[in-house]
Amino acid sequence: MTSSAVHVVCPSCGAINRIPPDRPAKQAKCGTCHQKLFSGKPAVANAAAFxxxxxxNDIPVIVDFWAAWCGxxxxxxxxxxxxxAELEPDFRLLKVNTEEEQSLAARYGIRSIPTLMMFMHGREAARRAGASDMRGIVSWARAQTTDKQRSASVN
Structure with a gap:
């Protein structure tokens, strides 16, 4: 993580938690509901949670836009x-069912599924359409944040 406190949204209750830099984020629990902030599993999100x-979140958020009928x-x-499990606590991973959240799919122009999108500070940072294996997802996620950090340090 970083050298300063990081704000992380609880996937269970939605409370915003501050994780100090000297605390191991993987073991962090929500100050409101006392659930783990990082479970090693993607959180299912409706429009409000998304x-x-x-x-x-101060950490990048990766969203899998998917549908139950999609092989x-x-x-x-x-x-x-x-x-x-591999990317937490450096990333938050969400799943959004496009059949249940059609307005989100339309808002972000989801034309094919699965589509992975990465958000940083509320803005789309990257997008990838099509299925991938675990290594492909992890490599893509890390490459996006490395590219963003590199371009930010140049500017």
Whole structure:
């Protein structure tokens, strides 16, 4: 994580938690509901939870836009879950069902599923359409943040 406190949204209750730099984030618990902030699994998000996570987390948020009828989405689900275990606590991973949250899918122009999107501080930072294995998801996520950090330090 970073050398300063990081704000993380609880996937269970939505409370915003401050994790000091001297505390191990993987073991952090929510100050409100006392659930683990990082479970090693993607959090299922409705529109309100999605909005809160992408705007209030200091860590990058990766969202899997998927649907229950989509074969590639179902095939990728176990890989996405393993990626969550690998990427937390540096990333928050969410799942958004496009059938249940059609307004979100329309708002972000989701044309094919599965689509992975990365958000940093409320803004789209990267997008990737199509199924991927766990290593592909992890590599893509880390490459995006490395690219963003590199371009920020140049500017």
């Amino acid at each position: 909005e809160r996570h992408i705007t209030r 590639p989405c179902l095939a990728m689900a176990p890989a996405y879950e393993r990626a969550a």
